[in-house]
């Protein structure tokens with residue numbers, strides 16, 4: 001019988017057997033898969049696991065705290081947080097091209113993670129032999145050379161790390177689909193916000209600023225994004241929407257009027273989509289009153305934004321993200 005309880009018991013036993021008295025490392029991305037994989041391994045081997053979270057400064061509001069506080073509180077996991085915001089912002093300086101951004105973010109991520117890994121090994125000795133990965137069944141099938149769909153954007157999944165031959169992999173979610181992973185996460189007592197999290201790209205807000213990525217622009221986008229998420233959640237729409245990227249058109253300005261005067265600010269794009277697997281998508285027909293509330297709040301509360309627009313393009317031809 002398939003039950004989350006059985007899956008957990010089975011994996012816990014298998015992981016204990018595999019690891020013995022040695023040690024493991026797991027990279028957390030803030031996403032569902034790495035969180036559930038880490039929680040499972042934590043349940044199996046406790047303090048023999050060390051998690052690493054690279055804060056690249058491109059997360060949405062509250063997400064880093066969610067990992068640092070809520071995830072740790074729920075699991076008791078040993079966590080090493082690397083604050084690498086400066087490093088990523090410096091590397092991204094002057095870069096507007098989407099693929100270039102992805103390459104830089106992926107490259108820096110690997111470097112920072114490898115350094116953290118080396119530090120952990122220096123602290124804990126050569127018994128660190130395992131790397132935990134949140135690989136799901138569909139990932140296994142895909143990398144097995146299955147359908148071979150064209151990779152239009154280079155997807156640097158922050159959870160996916162370079163193959164390091166010195167590590168053996170622990171992949172406790174290899175037989176599971178996404179909805180099953182969520183159920184396992186729930187059973188393990190992970191916070192709802194992590195278990196039910198909608199897809200979010202590894203390069204984060206770095207690919208939701210059309211134009212150069214700067215700290216000021218990130219802060220502005222974080223505020224706008226938080227408002228949109230808050231209102232969508234309040235309206236009970238989270239389960240109806242696959243995801244809703246909020247995009248800052250940093251290179252575009254338009255004229256507006258606010259208070260006593262003329263403004264010349266940036267537009268924010270809302271990109272709510274419905275989808276089954278992100279390969280195709282349709283734009284979500286959100287209630288007008290919800291859109292109105294989001295628009296009013298963003299233009300009132302976020303300085304330098306004087307216009308909110310909704311993307312009504314399906315995929316194809318548009319992708320879900322703008323970059």
Ligand code: XMP
Pocket residue numbers: 102153154155156157158199200201202203243278279315318319320321322323
């Ligand atoms: P697109 O924009 O290609 O996105 O329609 C399809 C899905 O993939 C996510 N996405 C990414 N995920 N790294 C990721 O881990 C990336 O570079 C990346 N680009 C897009 C996107 O959010 C959507 O769910």
